Amino acid sequence: MTNEFPTIHTNVWDAFWAIPVILLIIIILKTVFKLSESWFSTVATATGLLISIFISHRGSLPAGIFMGFFYGSAAMGTIYSVKIWYMNYRKD
8 A cells, every 4th residue: 555645736826825815914913903923823824724725725635734834834934034134124
């Protein structure tokens, strides 16, 4: 019995719209509901999973889960890299 990894067919344009949507949702939750920074990664991952499973990869649950974590992680990387850049910019 051989276990094969699922083939994930994705479109790069999915990431180009999903990541900004996740960032926008985090910014809205931060301003409207005073979301703490410790919840950013949880919200980004949950939003990425929802977008990927229910919109981008409706036909394949393994692909939706994998790409959902990818979308959430990419959004978190963007948030924290901009934060570190800004903090270093203000320090100089």
